[in-house]
Amino acid sequence: MDNIFMRKGLKCLLNMLLSAAIYVIVVFCFLTVYSSNTAVVLIPYKRDEQPHRCTLPACADTVTNVKTTSTAPLSVILNIQPHHTLVYNESAGYLNYDVWRQMPGYLVDDMRVRRSFPNHPDIAQITDTLRIDFSEAAGDSHHDGKYAHKIYGFLRPFATGVHTFGFEISKRTASYGLELWLSNSTSPLHTRKILTAEISNKLANEFVTSEAIWLAAGLFYYMEFLEKAFDGSITVEVKWRLPDASNFVSISNDSFVPAVPLSDTDEFVHSPMATILQGPLPSNKLQSHWRVAFVEDAVYPAMNLDVLPPCNFTSLYAIPHVLDEYGAHNEVFISGMYPDSGSLHWSTLHDRLPQHIIKQEVVDSVVGLYKAALSSSTKYRGTVEQLHYMEQTVNKQNGSRFLVEFGVHLHGEDVTTHTSEYVYLAQGSTHLCHTINFEWKHYAYVYLVVTLKNLGLWTKHLIHNIEHNQGVTKDFSVELVIVDYESSDLNVEEELSKSSLPKWHYIKKSGPFSRAGGLQAALDYVTDPNSIVLTLDMHLAIPPGFVNYARKHVVKGKMALAPMFFRLDKGYTEVHIQGFWEPYTFGIFGMYKSDWDVIGGFNTERYTHKWGEEDVDVAARCMNHGYEIFRIRYPGFLHYYHSRKGLWDSKQ
Numbered sequence: 001m002d003n004i005f006m007r008k009g010l011k012c013l014l015n016m017l018l019s020a021a022i023y024v025i026v027v028f029c030f031l032t033v034y035s036s037n038t039a040v041v042l043i044p045y046k047r048d049e050q051p052h053r054c055t056l057p058a059c060a061d062t063v064t065n066v067k068t069t070s071t072a073p074l075s076v077i078l079n080i081q082p083h084h085t086l087v088y089n090e091s092a093g094y095l096n097y098d099v100w101r102q103m104p105g106y107l108v109d110d111m112r113v114r115r116s117f118p119n120h121p122d123i124a125q126i127t128d129t130l131r132i133d134f135s136e137a138a139g140d141s142h143h144d145g146k147y148a149h150k151i152y153g154f155l156r157p158f159a160t161g162v163h164t165f166g167f168e169i170s171k172r173t174a175s176y177g178l179e180l181w182l183s184n185s186t187s188p189l190h191t192r193k194i195l196t197a198e199i200s201n202k203l204a205n206e207f208v209t210s211e212a213i214w215l216a217a218g219l220f221y222y223m224e225f226l227e228k229a230f231d232g233s234i235t236v237e238v239k240w241r242l243p244d245a246s247n248f249v250s251i252s253n254d255s256f257v258p259a260v261p262l263s264d265t266d267e268f269v270h271s272p273m274a275t276i277l278q279g280p281l282p283s284n285k286l287q288s289h290w291r292v293a294f295v296e297d298a299v300y301p302a303m304n305l306d307v308l309p310p311c312n313f314t315s316l317y318a319i320p321h322v323l324d325e326y327g328a329h330n331e332v333f334i335s336g337m338y339p340d341s342g343s344l345h346w347s348t349l350h351d352r353l354p355q356h357i358i359k360q361e362v363v364d365s366v367v368g369l370y371k372a373a374l375s376s377s378t379k380y381r382g383t384v385e386q387l388h389y390m391e392q393t394v395n396k397q398n399g400s401r402f403l404v405e406f407g408v409h410l411h412g413e414d415v416t417t418h419t420s421e422y423v424y425l426a427q428g429s430t431h432l433c434h435t436i437n438f439e440w441k442h443y444a445y446v447y448l449v450v451t452l453k454n455l456g457l458w459t460k461h462l463i464h465n466i467e468h469n470q471g472v473t474k475d476f477s478v479e480l481v482i483v484d485y486e487s488s489d490l491n492v493e494e495e496l497s498k499s500s501l502p503k504w505h506y507i508k509k510s511g512p513f514s515r516a517g518g519l520q521a522a523l524d525y526v527t528d529p530n531s532i533v534l535t536l537d538m539h540l541a542i543p544p545g546f547v548n549y550a551r552k553h554v555v556k557g558k559m560a561l562a563p564m565f566f567r568l569d570k571g572y573t574e575v576h577i578q579g580f581w582e583p584y585t586f587g588i589f590g591m592y593k594s595d596w597d598v599i600g601g602f603n604t605e606r607y608t609h610k611w612g613e614e615d616v617d618v619a620a621r622c623m624n625h626g627y628e629i630f631r632i633r634y635p636g637f638l639h640y641y642h643s644r645k646g647l648w649d650s651k652q
Contacts, residue, residue: 093253095130095153099123102457103148104640105573106230107177107198111148113574116460118150127151128253130238132227146231152224154186154257160217161243166209167197168239168248174232175199182213183222188259191222195238207248220257231570304421304439305408307377308370311433313401313424334564334583335632336392338363355581355633358392366390366402366425369432374408382410388418391632399426401435403552420552438559440552443477444592445531448547450538451483451518456490458538458642463499465542470501472544479503481525483518486510516607516614523601529594530556535615537587540565541574541638549634554590559628561590562619563637570641579641581633586615591622599625 098121103114111117132149157163167178180195195210215221225238239248336356371384386407393401405420422439423432448466452459459482466480480501484492486508493506507521519535526533532554536542553561565588568579591599599621607614619629 092257094126094128094258095151095256096258097125097127098150098152099125100148101146102642103146103228104230104568104570104642105146105575106175106228107575108179108196108226108228109575110177110573111150111226111228114148114461116457116464117148120460121150122457126258128256130225130251131235132225132237133235147229149227150224153222153259154220155182155223155251156218156220156255156257157215158217158255159215159243161214162212163215163243164210164212164241164248165195166207166239166241166248167195168237169197169206169208170235174229174234176227176229176234176236178208178228178236179224179226180210180238181224181226186220186222188222188224191224209248222259303417303419303442304434305374305377305380305417305419306434307373307380308423308432308434310436311424311426313422313435313438333393333631335630336394337632338387338390338392356392358390362392362400363387363390366404366423366432369425369430370404370406370423373432380410382408382413382417385409385416393630397427399424399429401438402432438555440555441530442551444551444554445477445479445528446547446550447479447481447522447526447531447533448536449481449483449519449522449533450536451485451513451515451522452487452492452538453485453513454487454489455538456487456492459487459490459492460495462536462538462540463495463501465540467500469542469544469546473548475547476502478547479505481505481507481522483507483509483521485513485518512609514604514607514609516602517604517609519614520602520604523593523596526593529592529597531593532590533593533596534561534590535588537639539640539642540588541636541640543634543636546634546637550590553630553632554592556592557595559630560595560622562586562629562631563588564631564633565637565639566633567639568641572641574638582639583631586619586629589615589618591627595622595627599627 098118100111100114100116101122103111103117105111116122130151132151165180165182167180169176169178177198178196179193181191182194183190183192194213195208197206197208227234227236238251240251241248334356336358338358340357367384367387374380374382374384384406388405388407389403390405391403402423402425403420404423405418408417408419410417420440420442422435424435424438425432450462463480466478470476470478480496481504482492482496484506493508496504496506505525507518507525509518509521522535523533532550534547534550534554549563550561553559553563564581564583566577566579567582568577572578599618602614603617607617622629
């Protein structure tokens with residue numbers, strides 16, 4: 001009996017061992033078949049640690065002071081997933097290499113706020129090295145020392161173990177920003193930043209290294225190398241230190257496979273880091289510079305409640321004498337605002353005129369008077385919940401005009417009503433009145449007009465800017481009009497036709513460039529006297545609410561708009577602000593078409609083939625006809641620094 005039980009026990013044990021062996025074999029075969037499809041985890045590193053630096057040439061070949069988080073292999077496998085299909089063709093041994101020209105700034109974040117990044121490079125090519133020589137780009141007449149580069153594709157190591165990456169930076173006179181991103185698989189969605197360097201001054205050459213990263217031989221890892229340099233030269237190469245090696249070496253092109261064929265680069269799905277700042281600057285970034293206080297109709301559908309008694313209104317200031325063509329500079333007046341948008345804070349020694357902030361006691365008085373009128377109104381009854389924004393234009397003899405924007409709760413309504421209207425407080429009066437002959441039209445059609453010649457990159461920027469703004473505001477009562485003096489660097493009409501803009505118009509002119517002549521051609525195209533025509537510059541960052549801002553500050557027969565923009569210094573962008581508010585230019589100028597006709601438009605005879613001064617001439621004639629010109633600092637309205645090279649013909 002004991003032998004029987006023993007035989008049964010041995011049989012059971014053998015069955016268990018056989019089952020375990022089969023299970024091990026199945027798992028082994030499974031892993032063998034899918035070994036090329038395994039996502040390997042990158043060794044984590046402390047995010048608050050700074051990159052390791054040392055000075056060349058001492059550590060060009062050997063870096064001895066590199067501190068790593070771990071040198072042991074990381075055996076944990078997160079998941080098993082199929083890799084994207086990689087097709088080996090004649091492009092194997094290369095990476096994709098995209099170039100953007102005329103891009104200001106020296107940090108990688110300056111690339112990300114450009115609407116052409118990452119999907120619309122000026123040059124799409126391939127490279128067999130992870131080396132960028134910025135001095136070679138200096139031969140291109142279009143870049144003006146403002147290139148941006150991205151090298152991307154798949155990296156295939158031929159050794160398993162700990163790898164360390166490094167930036168070898170030499171021949172440097174430029175300010176620069178560098179980033180290296182690596183995925184734990186072929187998916188761009190899994191990228192993480194493993195190496196970064198940025199310098200705004202001009203120090204010695206250096207070598208910057210990453211933490212230790214575990215890579216498996218034969219697997220493919222998606223990578224991106226981003227470089228932004230400004231005003232100088234730089235040579236930088238991504239190198240690596242292989243497992244069990246002591247020296248950093250160049251990465252052989254045997255390890256390179258392009259992400260996509262060259263012709264399909266626009267279709268590639270880029271990694272999250274490439275689009276982190278795509279489109280407008282995020283609110284948290286923008287608020288670090290200034291607070292946008294304006295209430296936009298796209299967010300708050302504003303209305304005029306008509307709760308104040310009506311009153312006629314005359315201009316708060318009139319020019320008592322005839323101005324010459326330069327006289328408008330001496331008649332600049334900046335209205336006050338509340339709350340502070342943060343534009344006092346971004347002043348420099350170049351700042352000419354300060355921005356006035358309305359005194360708190362004045363704000364409280366106006367809000368109190370409006371509350372009293374609303375509570376006693378027979379048309380609407382309600383309470384003021386919030387003051388969004390206020391502007392004040394003062395004449396010490398007559399009184400003050402205010403633009404007031406409130407959030408109001410009307411009795412019987414479940415939602416907040418938003419108001420935006422002009423009111424007047426006469427000198428010595430204790431009652432507000434509504435200016436019946438000084439009102440802004442909430443739904444006025446707006447023409448944005450520019451004229452250009454051979455500004456292809458900036459033309460794309462402008463179109464993308466307006467495309468984005470319309471996507472945000474859903475304001476389609478806007479039409480872009482471009483007058484083109486036979487540009488040879490871009491088919492402007494084709495670019496417009498490819499855009500998502502629902503309304504645009506293209507005018508082609510021949511002959512030498514004339515800003516006055518081009519803008520007048522745009523004015524002649526507009527026939528509706530009740531539409532606003534707003535001239536623009538090509539080198540602007542236009543906030544989404546700008547069109548509605550123009551509607552609020554262009555009053556038919558009364559007031560033109562010449563908004564102040566922040567002129568960025570050379571090398572600065574939305575990400576890093578430095579510059580000054582420009583009060584003495586009238587290049588961005590808005591009036592109703594009927595008012596443009598009254599002043600006679602642009603003086604095309606005097607400024608036939610001349611760029612400049614035609615704007616101050618318009619402003620002077622505007623004032624001579626009794627129009628007020630409204631000026632205030634508009635938060636987020638920026639003018640990029642640019643070279644004048646190629647903007648005019650040689651004669652100009």
